[in-house]
Amino acid sequence: MAKRGGKRGPGPLSQSTARPGPRPLSYGCALQRQIDMSCRAARRLCGVGLVSAWLIAPPAHSRGFDWFFAHTRKPQSPCSGQHIVASFYSLGRRTANGEVIDVSGLTAAHRTLPFGSRVTLMNPENGKSVTVIINDRGPFARGVTIDLTRGAARALDMHQTKWLCML
Secondary structure, three states, X not given: OOOOOOOOOOOOOOOOOOOOOOOOOOOOHHHHHHHHHHHHHHHHHHHHHHHHHHHHOOOHHHOHHHHHHHHOOOOOOOXXXXXXXXXXXXXXXXXXXXXXXXXXXXXXXXXXXXXXXXXXXXXXXXXXXXXXXXXXXXXXXXXXXXXXXXXXXXXXXXXXXEEEEEO
16 A cells, blocks of 8 residues: 655656746845835726726727717608617627628628528618628617628728618
8 A cells, every 4th residue: 555645756747848037136025025015006006097087088989878879869861761770890709690700791680680681771871881691699789779790880881889771
């Protein structure tokens, strides 16, 4: 029977083949503590400054959909279909039907329309229109009807959440 608790030698993982780097500067313990505390205080002040700057004037892109609905009106321009709110996304991932998103493609996400449906959207501000194919589910933000890929948004000259006409 093997004895427990014997002295073990260095294992194969403990031997490092990396070159030793430069030695860190060695200060006295008291001085090192002061440096650490002042760095922590500086980080805290920097964080407080950034947070307070954000609270005073949040950037336009982070205002959210509540801000959008409170500060925009439904367009009065004629629309042969219905006015909807559209947003767009630019991150590649898998869609609800299993495809990989091509963010430069002309596709969109809708909560209820069947996959493969073709929807024509028009920007009432400039008259540009695009036909997109529904291949994903969403958006799940209240009040937003359709989520476009970056390519479809560019085709409509859409740089932010916007009212569109769905034909």
